[in-house]
Amino acid sequence: MSATVVTRRAARPAVRVWWRDAAGLTAWFSVLFVVALWVSGRGLQDLGTGFFTSAGRLAGLLSADLLLLQLLLMARIPWVERGYGQDRLARWHRIAGFTSITLLAAHLVLITLGYAVTDRSDVLSEAWALVTTYPGMLLAAAGTAALGMVAVTSVRAARRRLRYESWHLLHLYAYLGAGLALPHQLWTGADFTASPVATAFWWTAYAAAAGAVLVFRVGRPVWLNARHRLVVEQVVPEGPGVVSVYLRGRDLDRLPVAAGQFFVWRFAGPGWTRGKPFSLSAAPDGHRLRITAKDLGEGSRRPATLRPGTPALFEGPYGRLTETVLKGHKVALFASGIGITPLRALLDELPYRPGDAVLFHRAGRPEDLLFRDELEELAARRGVRIHYLLGHRSPGRASWLPAGYAPVPDEQVLRHLVPGIADHDVYVCGPDGWTGAVVDSARRAGVPAGRVHSERFAW
Template identity: 85%
Template sequence: MSATLAARIARPAVHAWWRDVAGLTAWLSVLFVAALWVSGRGLQDLGADFFTSTGRLTGLLSADLLLLQLLLMARIPWVERSYGQDELARRHRLVGFTSITLLAAHLMLITLGYAATDRSGVLAEAWALVTTYPGMLLAAAGTVALGLVAVTSVRAARRRLRYESWHLLHLYAYLGAALALPHQLWTGADFTASPVATAFWWTAYAAAAGAVLVFRVGRPVWLNARHRLVVEQVVPEGPGVVSVYLTGRWLEKLPVAAGQFFVWRFAGPGWSRGKPFSLSAAPDGQRLRITAKDLGEGSRRLATLRPGTPAWFEGPYGRLTANVRKGRKLALFASGIGITPLRALLEELPYRSGDAVLFLRTGRQADLLFRREIEDLAARRGVRIHYLLGRRSRDRASWLPAGYAPVPDEQVLRHLVLDIADHDVYVCGPDAWTAAVLDSARHAGVPGDRIHAERFAW
C-alpha cells in the first residue's frame, strides 16, 4: 500500500491514557458505592442487624457491577481499542459472575435479616418480600434473567451452545438490569437516601443505557447507512474456505485497520445471526475482504452469497493492529484460519526487508491459505517464512510440529529468530496453540508489552 493511499484511509486512534481512565472510573464507582453504604450507617448497623446491613452492601455492589458489566460490552470505541474484545470479554465474565454472586448473597442476607426482625420463617419471609414489596416481582423476574445469563456463561454450557444462541441468551442481561430498576428506586433506601446517592444511581443507569443505545445501536445504524456495504464477489480459497469481497461508499473514511474484525450479517436466511470475521486484506479505501472456514452454519453460508447481497456490520473491533506495536521488527505467528488478520497486517505494517518473520502453522500443505499472496509479499518486502506442517506433539503443549518435540519450544524459537526479544510478536490461532506461542515467547525473552494476541473464543 502506498504512503499516499495509507494517509487517505481513516485509522482508529488509540491513546494510552484511555485504558487508565476507564479502569480508574470503574474502581472509583465501586469505592463510591461502598462510601454510600458507610454514610448510610452501614458500619454502625453491623452490630445491631448484621444480616440486613451486609445485605444492603452486597446489593449495592451487585447493582454497580451489573452496570459496569453492561458498559464493558457496550462497544465503547475508546474502551474497546484500549483493551481489545478478548480482554473485555474476560473482564465482563469476571464482573458478571461476581455481580450475580453478590446478588445471591444480597437476597439471602436480606431475607435472613428481615426474618429475624419479623420473627418469621425464612421461606415465609422470602415469599412476603416477593409478593408484597413494591417492584419485587419485577426484580425477581430480573434475577431469573440474570441467572440464565450466568448459567449459560459457564464454560461447559458455552461448549453446548451455538454462538448465535449464546449471544441471543445474553441479551437477557439488559432485561435483568431494566427489571431491577423499579425495586431499587421504590424500596432501595440506599438509592434514594440522599441527593448524592440519587444523582449517582440515576447517572450510572443513564450512562449504561446511553452507552448501549449509542454504541450498540446508534453507531452501527449510522455507519451502515453511510457506507452501504454489498457483496462484490465470493472467491474459494481452499477446501471449505472462501473469501468475500465487499464494496460500499466512502470506505476510505471507515476507521478500520488491518488486524481488526467486524460482526457481519448478510441479507437473506439467517440475517439476524451475526458472526465475527477478521479482515484478511489490508483496507485500501475501495473494498474490504473477509475470509472464513466452514466451521458452522454462519461461516458455511458465506459460500452461498451472491454479488449485490447487502451486508450489515458492527465494528470494527480489536486491538491487534499497528497501534500496539513497540519496535521495528515483527514476528507473526498464525495457525490455520488465524492467518487472516496477520496476512492483512503483513501487508499494511511498515517494516524494512529482513525485519519481519512469519510462522505459518497447519496440519497439511494443502490447507495453507493465501500461500501465493504471502510468498509474493515475502518476495517484495523481504519477509522470512517458516512453514510449520504436520501434527503437533501429543506429549506436551507445543506450537511446533511433533518433529521438534525433543527440543524446548523457546530454544527452537531463539534458534529460528536469533534476536526474537527485539521483535513485536503478533499471534492468532486456536486458544491452546496461541497459549503455547505466548509462553514460548515469554521464555525466549520477549517483553510482555511486545506480545500481542487477541483470542476470538466466546
Template identity: 85%
Template sequence: MSTTTLATRPTARPTVRAWWRDAAGLTAWLSALFVVALWVSGRGLQDLTADPVTSAGRLTGLLSADFLLLQLLLMARIPWVERSYGQDELARRHRIAGFTSIALLAAHLVLITLGYAAADRSGVLGELWLLVTTYPGMLLAAAGTAALGLVAATSVRAARRRLRYESWHLLHLYAYLGTGLALPHQLWTGADFTASPVATAFWWTAYAAAAGAVLVFRVGRPVWLNARHRLVVEEVVPEGGGVVSVYLRGRALDRLPVAAGQFCVWRFAGPGRTRGKPYSLSAAPDGHRLRITAKDLGPGSRRLATLPPGTRAFFEGPYGRLTGTVRKGRKLALFASGIGITPLRALLEELPYQAGETVLFQRAGRPADLLFRRELEELAARRGVRIHFLLGRRSRDRASWLPAGYAPVPDEQVLRHLVPDIADHDVYVCGPDTWTAAVLDSARRAGVPADRVHRERFAW
C-alpha cells in the same frame, strides 16, 4: 482469482491514547468505592453493629447493582475502551463482573431475607414469599433475577461449549431485560438509592450512562456506519479446504475507521440475516473495498460461499486491538495457525517495516492447508519477509506449537535458533487456544517482554 495489493489510498485508522485504559479502569474501581462510601454515609457501619445481617445485605445489594452496570458498560462497545483493552480482555472482565454481580445478588437476597425474618420473628421461606409478593417492584426484581441467572448459567464455560454462538448471543440479551426489571425495586424500596441527593444523582447517572452507552454504541453507531458505507458483496472467491474470501465494496470506505488486524461482526441479507458472526479482515483496507475470509465451521460460515454479488452486508465494529497501535518496536514476528492467518496477513500488508525486520510462522497440517500461500510469498518477495511454514502433525507428548519433527528440542531453543534476536521483536499470535498458549510460553521463555506480545481471541 482476485488478489489484493498493498493499500494505495489513505484510509481512516482508529486511534488509541495511552491514558484511555487507565482512565477506564480507574473509573470502574472508583464507582465501587463510591458505592461503599454511600453505604457508610447511610449509617452502614452503625447498622452493621446493631443488625449485621441486614446491613451486609444492603451493602451486597448496592455492590451487585454497581457490578451489574459495569458489566453492561464493558460490552457496550465503547470505542476508546474497546481499542484500549481489546474484545477478548473486555469479555474476560465482563464475565468476572457478571459472576461477581450474580454472587453479590445471591448474597443480598439471602442476607436481607434472613435479616427481615429475624426482625419479624418469622420463617425464612415465609419472609421471602412476603418480600416478593408485597414489597413494591419485587415481582419485577424476581423476574429480573431469573433472567440474570439464565445469563450467568449460559456463561459458564461448559455451557458455552454446548451452545452455538448465535444462541448464546440471543440468550445474553436477557441481561438487558434483567437490569431493566431490577430498576423499579431499587428506586421504590431501595432506601440506599434515594437516601440522599448525592446517592440519587449517582444511581440515576450510572443507569443513564449504561443505557446511553448501549443505545449509542450497540445500536446507534452500527446503524449510522451501515447507512453511511452501505457495504455489498462484490464477489466470493474459494480459497480451498472449505475456506472462502468475501470481497465487499461500499461508499466512502476511506473514512471507515478500520485497521488491519481488526474484525467485525457480520450479517448478510437473506436467510440467517439476524445471526452475526465475527470475521477478521484478511487484507489491509485500501479505501476501495474490504475482504474477509472464513472457514466452513457451521451454517453461518458455510453460507458465505453461496452469497450472490450485490448481497447487502451489515456489520458491527470494527473491533480488536491486534493492530499496529500496540506495536513497541520496528521488528515483527507473526505466528499463525489455520484460519488465524487472516488478521496477520492483513498486518503484513499494512504495517511499515524494512526488509529483514519481519518473520512469519504459518502452521498447517499439510501444504494444501496453507492459506494465502501465494499471496504471502509475493509479499515476502516484495517486502523482504522471512516465512517459515510449519507443516505436519504436532507432538502428542507435549504442548508445542512446532511440528512433531522438532521434538525433543525445547520450543524456545528452536525459536531462538530461527530468530536469534526474537526478544527485540513484537510478537503477534492468532490461532487455536492451546497452540497460541504454547507460542506465548515459548516467547516468554525466549525473553520476549510481556508488553511486546500481542494476541486476541474472538472470545464469547
C-alpha cells in the same frame, strides 16, 4: 485468487494511555463510592444490630454497580476498546458478571435472613412475602432469573455446547435483567434514594450504561451501515471449506478500520439476525474489504452461499491487533489455521523493512495453508521470512510446534528461528490453547509482555 493491495495510509485514532487509565480509575472509583454510600448510610453501625440486613445491602449495592460496569465493558465504547482490546474487556466482562450474580445471590439470601430474623418468621415464608408484597420485587425476580440464565450459559462447559449465535442472543437478556431490577432499586432500595448524592450517582450510572449501549451498540452501527452500504462483490474459494468474501460500498476510504481488526457480520437472507465475527484478511484499501471464513458450523457456513449483490450489515470495527500497538520495527507473526486472516492483512500494512518480518503459518496439511501464493508474493516483494509449520502437534504437550520439534523446548526453537526475538513485536492469532502456547513461549524467550499482542479465537 491473488490480492495485491494498495495500502491506504489514512490517519487512525491513536491509542492514548490516559484513556486506559481514566476508564480503569472510573470503574474502581464507582466501586469505592458505592461502599462509601453504604458506610454513610450507617452500614457499619448496623452490622452489630442487623448483620444480615446490612451485609445484604452492601452485597446488593456492589452487585448493581458491577452489573452496570459489565454492560459498559461490552458497550463497544471505541476509546475503551482501543485501549484494552476485546480479549481483555471480554475477560473482565465475565469476571464482573460472575461476581455480580454471586453478590446478587448473597444479597437475596442475606436480606431474606435479616427480614426473617426481624419478623421472627421462617425463611421461606419471608422470601414469599418479599417477592409478592414489596414494590418492584416481582420485576426484580424476573430480572434475577434473566441474569441467572446469562450466568449459567457463560460457564465454559455451557459455552462449548452452544453456537456463538445462540450464546450471543441469550446474552441480550442481560439488558432485560438490568432494566427489570431498576424499579425495585428505586422503590424499595433505601440506599439508592437515601440522599441527593446517592440518587444522582445511581441515575448517572444507569444513564451512562444505557446511553453507551444505545449509542455504540445501536446508533453507531446504524449510522455506519447507512453511510457505507456494503454489498457482496464476489465469493472466492481459498481452500477446503474456506472462502473469501469481497465487499464493496460507498466512501470506504472514510471507514475507520485498520488491518488486523474484525467486524460482526450479518448478510441478507436466511439467518440474517445472527451476527458472526470475521476478521479482514486484506488491508483496507479504501475501495473494498475482504473477509475470509472457514466452515466450522452453521454460522460460518453462510458466507460460502452468498451471491454478488447481497447486502451486508456490520458492527465494528473491533480489535486491537493493529499497527497502533507496534513498539518497534521488527515483527514476528504466528497464525494457526483461519487465524492467518488478520495477520495476512497486517503483513500488508505494518511498516517493517525487508528481513524484519517473519511469519509462522501453522496447518495440519499443505492444502490447508491459506493465502500461500499471496504470502510468497509478499516474501518476494517485502522480504517476509515464512516458516510453514505442518503436521500434528505432540499429544499431551502444550506446544505450538509440530510433533517433530518435541525434543526441543519451544523457546529454544523460537530463538533459533528468530534471532533477536526479544526485540520483535509478536502478533498471535489462532485457537485459544495454541495462542497461549505461543505467548508463553515468546515470554520465556525474553519478549516483554508489552510487545506480545494476541487475538484469541474464543468467546
